[in-house]
Amino acid sequence: MSKIRTRIAPSPTGFLHLGTARTALYSWAYARHFGGEFVLRIEDTDVARSTQDSVDQILESMRWLGLEYDEGPVYQMQRLxxxxxxxxxLIAEGKAYYCYSTPEELDAVREAKKARGEKALYDGTWRPAPGKTLPAIPEGVKPVVRFCNPQEGDVTWNDLVKGPITISNREIDDLIIVRTDGIPTYNFAVVVDDWDMQISHVFRGDEHINNTPWQINIFNALGAPLPEFGHCPVILGDDGQKLSKRRGAVSVTAYEEGGYLPEAMLNYLARLGWSHGDEELFSREQLVSWFDGTHLNKSPAQWDPAKLLWVNAHYIKQADNTRLAKLVAVQLAKLGVELPAETVNTHLPQLCALLKDRCDTTVALAQWASKFYADVQVDAAERAQHVTDAVKPAIATLAEKLAACAWDKASIAAVIKEVLAAHSLKMPQLAMPVRVLVMGTAQTPSLDAVLELSGRTKVLDRLAKA
Known part of the structure; x- marks a missing residue:
């Protein structure tokens, strides 16, 4: 294959989970590194469990992550x-055959083999062979189609992650490639798809290692070129068990809703099984430049929410304030704070610039920003601790002077300095009670900046409650 072509092929039976997102990232980065193409395929042959909601969620996850694809989405159910x-x-060439064994008969065969201590493989009742007479076709039984897997020899491939892997053909079965309803099974459809789409490299989770021998044998039976396979270790949760749709995994879109930035997620996912020296933080352009399929870890990676938050905090500090404001506005709306477009375009970016150094998600940013737009509930204990009778005269003087000064950071800072001198106070003695009254907390960014962005009317109203 002259051109590098990779793919991601999620099943729309639930959300796009983190392991699949990482595989998509590696596939995308590999294709981009070599100037190749990246394909999105939707493996929707599990008709009973596939849903349009899941498809929509997969597409939204890919959009949010910025993993643009060159082809697709291709739907398997449109390729029947x-x-x-x-x-x-394959049937005409004697490489596949109809099997009429009923589920009850197959269960009986498996139990008998287990009782004899044998591997519970299909017994080959309906597999054609020279000189063999097949049973009479039973009435009313819909057949499956099985692939004639080689009965001798080994399947060997040089895995991009694991290195050389060999599995004996005696360990694997005559795979069902078409169900009784005529729908192809995963291991067959994926081969035809990868063949037709000229996929050169397949990155996927290492739970697929046991599927690979079947797929290689089907590729060979079709005379189709083999892609290279790379099986990435699983991602483990806090409990040491594999993250999955059914166990502990959170959807990619849930992280978007939780206030994470896509560049942080890409950075974190990339390092969750791959490394470039000691680099912890890098851009998407650097990832593409470095990701050549080497330095992929052979051992499982541990999902670390605290590390992800640290990475996200870094990217929030680096983010453009206008972009952040649009994201924070969405989070504010969830808190019941609806802002006009003019505020989102002018005032909110200034708030983001002031607040982002102390926030690790846009949710946290929105919670801070809400103090500037919605009513603030002052904690009774903080009020009692900081807004004392001794400091109330200084607060009254501050309010009087703020009512008359120019409303900019420098003028506000000058007023604060005057009040401190007039009442013989140190900055914390005045700043902390003012912060409690205006923001509901004693810990805020620079007081002059907070007051400036709060606006004169709001500041004076809140100070009057001293």
């Missing part, structure tokens, strides 16, 4: 005629 044609070809 193609699968049917390939199956008919």
């Amino acid at each position: 005629e193609r699968y049917k044609a390939v199956v008919e070809q």
Whole structure:
């Protein structure tokens, strides 16, 4: 294959989870590094469990992560005629066959083999062989189609992550490639798809290692070129168990809703199984430049929410304030604070610039920003601690002078300095009670900046409650 072509092929039976997102990232970065192409395929042959909501969520996750694809989305259920044609070809060449064994018969065979201590493989009742007479076709039984897996020899490939892997053909079964309803199974459809789409490199989770021998044998039976395979170790949760749709995993879109930035998620996911020296923080352009398929870890990675928050905090500090304001406005709306477009475009970016150094998500940013737009509830204990009778005269003087001064940071700072001198106070003695009254907390960014962005009317109203 002259051109590098990779793919991601999620099943729309639930959300795009973090392991699949990481695989998508590696596939995308590898294709981009080599100037190749990246394909999105939706493996929707599990008709009973596939949903349009899941498809929409997958597409939204890819959009948010910025993993643009060059082809797709391609839907397997729109390719049934193609699968049917390939199956008919394999049957005609004696490389696949109809199997009429009922589930009850297959269960009985498996139990008998287990009782004898044998591997519970299909017994080959319906597999054609020279000189063999097949049973009479039973009435009313819909057949499956099985692939004639080689019965001798080994399957060997040089895995991009694991290195050389060999599995004996005696360890694997005559795979069902078409169900009784005519829908192809995963291991067959994926081969036809990768063949037709000229996929050169397949990155996926290492739970697929046991599927690979079947797929390689089907590729060989079709005379199709083999892609290279790279099986990435699983991601483990806090409990040491594999993150999955059914166990502990959170959807990619949940992180968007939780106030994470896509560049932080990409950075964190990339390092969760790959490294470039000691680099912890890097841009998407650097990732593409460095990601050549080497330095992928062979051991499972541990999901660390605290590390992700640290990475996200870094990118929030680096983010453009106008962009942040639009994201924070969405989070503010969830808190019941709806802002006019003019505020989002002018005032909110200034707030983001002031507040982002102390926030690790846009949710945290919105919680801070809400203090400037919505009513503030002053904690009774903080009020009692800081807004004492001794400091109330100074607060009254401050309010009087703020009512008349120019409303900019320098003028506000000058007024504060005057009040401190007039009442013989140190900055914390005045600043902390003012912060409690205006922001509801004794800990805020620079007081003059907070007052400036709060606005004269709001500041005076809140100070009057001393």
